[in-house]
Every structure is written in structure tokens, then in C-alpha cells.
Amino acid sequence: MKSAIAAGADAAQSAGTTASERADTDRDRAEPGRRRAARQLPSSGLADRRGRALKDLRISVTDHCNFRCVYCMPKEIFGRDYVFMERDELLSFDEIERLARSAVALGVDKLRITGGEPLLRRGIEDLIERLAALRTPDGRKPDLALTTNGSALRVKAEALKAAGLDRVTVSVDSLSEERFQAINDVRFPLARVLDGIEAASEAGLGPVKVNAVVKRGVNDDEIVPLAEHFRGTGITLRFIEYMDVGSSNGWRLDDVVPSAEIVRTISAVHPLEPAAEARYGETARRWRYADGAGEIGVISSVTGAFCGTCTRARISADGKLYTCLFANHGFDLRALLRDGADDDAVTAALTGVWETRDDRYSELRAANAAPDRDRIEMSYIGG
Ligand SMILES: Nc1nc2c(ncn2[C@@H]2O[C@H](COP(=O)(O)OP(=O)(O)OP(=O)(O)O)[C@@H](O)[C@H]2O)c(=O)[nH]1
Ligand SMILES: C[S@@+](CC[C@H](N)C(=O)[O-])C[C@H]1O[C@@H](n2cnc3c(N)ncnc32)[C@H](O)[C@@H]1O
Numbered sequence: 059m060k061s062a063i064a065a066g067a068d069a070a071q072s073a074g075t076t077a078s079e080r081a082d083t084d085r086d087r088a089e090p091g092r093r094r095a096a097r098q099l100p101s102s103g104l105a106d107r108r109g110r111a112l113k114d115l116r117i118s119v120t121d122h123c124n125f126r127c128v129y130c131m132p133k134e135i136f137g138r139d140y141v142f143m144e145r146d147e148l149l150s151f152d153e154i155e156r157l158a159r160s161a162v163a164l165g166v167d168k169l170r171i172t173g174g175e176p177l178l179r180r181g182i183e184d185l186i187e188r189l190a191a192l193r194t195p196d197g198r199k200p201d202l203a204l205t206t207n208g209s210a211l212r213v214k215a216e217a218l219k220a221a222g223l224d225r226v227t228v229s230v231d232s233l234s235e236e237r238f239q240a241i242n243d244v245r246f247p248l249a250r251v252l253d254g255i256e257a258a259s260e261a262g263l264g265p266v267k268v269n270a271v272v273k274r275g276v277n278d279d280e281i282v283p284l285a286e287h288f289r290g291t292g293i294t295l296r297f298i299e300y301m302d303v304g305s306s307n308g309w310r311l312d313d314v315v316p317s318a319e320i321v322r323t324i325s326a327v328h329p330l331e332p333a334a335e336a337r338y339g340e341t342a343r344r345w346r347y348a349d350g351a352g353e354i355g356v357i358s359s360v361t362g363a364f365c366g367t368c369t370r371a372r373i374s375a376d377g378k379l380y381t382c383l384f385a386n387h388g389f390d391l392r393a394l395l396r397d398g399a400d401d402d403a404v405t406a407a408l409t410g411v412w413e414t415r416d417d418r419y420s421e422l423r424a425a426n427a428a429p430d431r432d433r434i435e436m437s438y439i440g441g
């Protein structure tokens with residue numbers, strides 16, 4: 059028997075629809091009542107086998123983290139802790155800058171620094187400064203963002219802004235001290251993360267966004283309290299469906315709280331209406347409060363796959379290029395660079411990988427057709 063997700067995806071895969079249209083249909087079904095936003099495929103020099111342009115590059119700068127979130131890298135996996143990369147395995151800042159420069163020349167106009175915890179990478183401000191100096195072929199600065207657990211933001215926010223970072227997204231899954239400790243497994247108070255968010259706003263790293271992963275029976279009773287905490291503050295809270303990334307989190311479909319339920323739950327207290335997307339291929343669907351108190355987002359990668367508009371590539375901390383969050387094979391850019399490749403060879407590699415890309419893992423999972431795979435941890439590939 060097929061799951062509810064599979065049944066929905068079957069219907070979405072009706073004949074004659076493009077991958078992009080199917081993604082819309084999946085998402086629209088996942089969030090009933092939504093108006094479809096105007097969509098325009100961005101023009102870019104590169105297109106993959108499904109016609110998707112390369113626009114976003116997500117760069118993981120470390121696989122280390124000072125948190126052990128239950129949904130990402132729970133402390134004990136199979137009786138052992140994680141084995142992290144050695145320093146010389148990580149891409150150097152020179153190497154990251156070279157790769158980002160080539161990607162931007164090929165049409166990338168959004169760079170996101172992630173990890174592991176990116177603020178643990180020594181000298182991260184220097185890397186930001188280098189990336190902030192890049193320009194697209196038509197002379198624009200790419201959108202430069204960073205996703206963080208927030209624990210070092212009070213200390214680093216001003217320096218990051220001064221280095222040229224545009225904005226940050228901070229992860230917060232609970233407003234209860236006890237639960238924060240239980241979910242994120244850290245040795246300092248939740249107040250430090252909340253203060254980090256304030257520091258980011260004060261430093262001008264906005265619009266600041268907050269990501270909350272929702273897991274059934276763990277924090278689904280905090281959907282409204284979280285929404286109310288950030289309502290009216292100018293900070294956009296985005297709820298993320300718990301995903302089956304990696305193999306250490308013990309993911310089960312029953313643990314997923316569908317976006318439609320999240321929207322319904324908030325809307326019952328503070329009515330929401332759909333808002334148009336700000337950028338083609340956004341991960342989050344936007345909803346705004348009818349009373350003007352701001353907006354929320356939902357990232358429905360399980361119940362409403364958005365592969366059809368996926369313009370994202372990822373570089374892991376050790377320099378592998380992945381064209382899907384769920385890919386099990388990456389192209390070794392570090393080996394290429396350390397073998398002395400020139401810029402043309404780097405460009406050729408990026409082009410070749412993107413043009414042969416056919417990934418759509420979330421769509422296939424929804425149709426119960428995802429292939430078996432060696433699972434790569436989120437902290438390695440970069441969330
Ligand atoms: N399945 C899937 N999930 C993704 C993808 N990209 C991001 N996500 C999920 O969405 C979460 C939020 O991503 P962020 O790091 O905040 O980046 P973003 O959504 O691109 O941020 P904005 O540019 O502010 O919209 C990630 O942590 C992942 O959990 C993707 O391509 N596929
Ligand atoms: C891997 S983390 C890296 C950046 C930083 N350490 C942080 O937590 O924001 C990036 C994002 O992935 C999300 N994430 C991690 N595991 C997830 C999972 N299994 N399902 C959904 N989102 C997940 C986190 O909540 C976070 O917002």
C-alpha cells in the first residue's frame with residue numbers, strides 16, 4: 059500500500075507536466091488554500107537535464123559542531139561519536155574563493171555559508187570578506203548569507219557584517235530551556251542563542267530568519283508559541299519538515315509534521331494568507347499574517363517536494379560538489395584544485411557536473427521511487 063505522500067505525488071506526476079509544474083502542484087497540494095505565485099525560470103548560462111539553472115551555491119566550511127541536534131547529529135550513533143575531518147582535509151579559503159568565483163561567473167548569484175557550525179571555522183570573517191568582493195558578470199554582488207546555530211553570533215555579528223555578510227539565518231527549535239537542551243544537547247542556555255539573534259538584527263544582518271525543525275511529539279506543541287515569539291518582530295520564522303537526511307537520526311515518516319498542519323495550526327489563532335515568493339526556487343513557501351504582523355515560511359521537503367525548481371549546488375567542507383542534498387556521490391573538486399587545475403578546468407568541471415544533473419530525490423521519495431543510497435550526514439554536506 060502506498061503512503062499518503064506517495065498517492066499525492068502519483069497524481070502530481072500526470073502526463074504532460076514539466077518538473078517545475080509538478081513541483082508547484084506538489085507544494086500546492088501540501089498547503090491547501092495557497093495561491094500559486096508567479097514563476098519565471100531565471101536565465102543562466104547553465105541548465106541541467108531538467109532545464110534548471112545553477113543559481114545558488116551552498117558552501118559548508120566545517121563538519122564540526124558544538125551542538126548535537128537530535129535530527130542532525132545525535133551524540134551517540136551506533137555506539138560511537140562522530141569522526142570529524144582533519145584541518146588539512148578542509149578546503150582552504152583560497153580554494154573556496156576560487157570555486158565560488160568560477161560558480162559566480164557561471165551564473166550563481168546566491169552564496170550561503172553553512173556547515174556543521176560555520177562560526178566555528180577559524181577566520182570565517184576573512185572568507186566572508188573574500189566572497190563579498192565577488193561580482194556577477196553584470197556587476198552585482200551575490201546575495202551572501204550564512205546559516206548558524208547562533209551560539210557565537212553575539213561575539214561575531216558585527217565583524218561578519220563589516221566583512222560584507224548580508225544576512226543570517228539562525229536555527230531555534232524550542233523556546234523551553236529544558237527542551238532546547240534536550241533537542242540541541244548543548245552546555246549553555248537558550249538565552250545565548252536568542253541574544254545572538256538580537257545581535258544579528260542590531261548589526262544589520264537582516265532580514266534575519268529563524269529556522270525551526272518540527273518533529274512530531276518533540277516540539278510540535280511549540281508551533282504557536284514559536285510563531286507568537288517572532289510575530290511582529292520583523293524576523294521571519296520558517297518551519298522545516300523533519301527530513302530523512304543522513305543515517306544517524308532514525309528518521310520515520312510518522313515523525314514528520316506536514317506543512318499544511320503547521321499553517322493550519324497557526325492560522326487558527328492568527329490568520330495567515332499566502333504571500334508571493336521573493337525569489338525563484340525558494341525553499342520556503344511564504345505566508346503572511348492577515349493583520350500585518352509579518353510573515354512565516356514553511357519548508358515542505360517531505361510533503362511538498364520542490365525539486366522542479368531546485369537551482370542549488372553544494373560544496374562539502376572537504377571540497378566535494380553535490381547537486382542534491384540527498385546525493386550519495388560528489389565530484390572531488392579538492393583533488394582537481396590540488397592537482398594544479400587552472401580556472402578553465404574548474405569551470406569545465408562545474409559545467410560538466412551541472413549539465414548532467416538529473417537529481418529529484420524528494421519527488422522520487424514522495425512517489426516511493428527513491429533509490430537506495432548511502433546516506434550522507436547533513437553536517438557533512440551542509441544543510
Ligand atoms: N530537500 C531540500 N531541502 C533543502 C534544500 N535547500 C535547503 N533545504 C532545507 O531548507 C532549510 C533552510 O535552508 P536555509 O539554510 O535557511 O537556506 P534557504 O532556505 O535557501 O534561505 P533563504 O535564501 O533565506 O530562503 C535547510 O536547512 C534544509 O533543511 C534543498 O535543496 N532540498
Ligand atoms: C545542518 S545545519 C548547519 C548550520 C547550523 N549549524 C545550523 O544549525 O543552523 C542547517 C540547517 O539544517 C537543518 N536540519 C538539520 N537536520 C535536519 C533534518 N533532519 N531535517 C530538516 N532540517 C534539518 C537545521 O535545523 C539547520 O537549520
Ligand code: SF4
Binds near residue numbers: 123124127174229437
Ligand atoms: S543542525 Fe546545525 S547546530 Fe544542529 S547539530 Fe546539525 S550542524 Fe550542529
Ligand code: SF4
Binds near residue numbers: 366369370
Ligand atoms: S531533494 Fe535534491 S533536487 Fe530536490 S530540492 Fe532538495 S536538493 Fe534539490
